[in-house]
Amino acid sequence: MQVIILPSAAAIGDYAAGVILRGVAERSNYVLGVATGSSPLPVYEALERRWIPELAGISAFALDEYVGLPYSHPESYHSVIDREVTTRLRLDPNRVHVPDGIADDPAAAATAYETAIRDAGGIDLQLLGIGGSGHIGFNEPTSSFASRTRIKTLTPETRSDNARFFSSPDEVPLHCMTQGLGTILDARQVLLVATGEKKASAIARAVEGPLTSMCPGSALQLHPDATVLLDEAAASELTLRDYYRFVFEHRPEWQR
Ligand code: GLP
Numbered sequence: 602m603q604v605i606i607l608p609s610a611a612a613i614g615d616y617a618a619g620v621i622l623r624g625v626a627e628r629s630n631y632v633l634g635v636a637t638g639s640s641p642l643p644v645y646e647a648l649e650r651r652w653i654p655e656l657a658g659i660s661a662f663a664l665d666e667y668v669g670l671p672y673s674h675p676e677s678y679h680s681v682i683d684r685e686v687t688t689r690l691r692l693d694p695n696r697v698h699v700p701d702g703i704a705d706d707p708a709a710a711a712t713a714y715e716t717a718i719r720d721a722g723g724i725d726l727q728l729l730g731i732g733g734s735g736h737i738g739f740n741e742p743t744s745s746f747a748s749r750t751r752i753k754t755l756t757p758e759t760r761s762d763n764a765r766f767f768s769s770p771d772e773v774p775l776h777c778m779t780q781g782l783g784t785i786l787d788a789r790q791v792l793l794v795a796t797g798e799k800k801a802s803a804i805a806r807a808v809e810g811p812l813t814s815m816c817p818g819s820a821l822q823l824h825p826d827a828t829v830l831l832d833e834a835a836a837s838e839l840t841l842r843d844y845y846r847f848v849f850e851h852r853p854e855w856q857r
Pocket of ligand 1: 664729730739763
């Protein structure tokens with residue numbers, strides 16, 4: 602994994618937006634994997650600020666969705682993605698996909714989601730945050746590294762972390778539909794963003810810990826093109842943080 606430590610969330614947003622915009626400008630039919638949560642918001646802000654017409658032609662696939670929340674609920678990921686991504690980046694809503702958390706047949710909806718990703722040509726770049734439990738998407742601890750889109754049960758820790766978005770903790774759904782770790786590992790490039798001290802332990806386990814389903818983020822160690830963008834606080838428990846800084850400062854010209 603390439604670990605890049607930057608001075609602020611805004612700098613992370615700008616760096617990630619640069620990587621995405623380069624891909625969008627270079628490739629037609631670009632497919633962006635988008636994430637919810639607060640960590641990727643500076644990336645969307647930077648993309649909105651640096652908007653290029655090619656963005657209007659991309660497709661997007663969200664990582665996950667709560668089960669049982671109507672699309673119109675302000676905290677459904679359908680609503681969040683519509684608000685923070687589709688509207689701000691002026692994407693074509695017909696090309697923005699979110700797993701169907703209210704499908705009558707969730708297993709069929711999950712399979713259809715995998716098919717839709719494949720039919721779009723696969724995900725070029727998957728943007729990710731990380732949960733305190735080490736989850737990526739909603740792949741909670743003990744998720745299989747080979748998992749595909751499916752229904753999962755949220756951990757009490759995740760439900761309590763996400764309670765801030767709801768009027769009461771009981772309102773947080775128990776279940777979600779999420780791309781699997783196998784689905785995420787199929788993306789051609791992965792960009793994980795994390796800021797703040799609360800993420801330091803999950804980041805240390807994902808980047809430097811053993812490969813273990815107890816920390817689903819550690820699955821990214823298997824990805825050939827995974828970059829982790831961190832602020833100082835999120836990087837604070839990394840043993841090799843000075844080395845990562847050294848690597849970034851001395852990156853060869855072709856990598857700049
Ligand atoms: C949610 C999302 C994840 C996200 C995580 C962290 O549970 N399903 O995709 O990475 O929260 O969110 P935040 O960035 O707000 O800390």
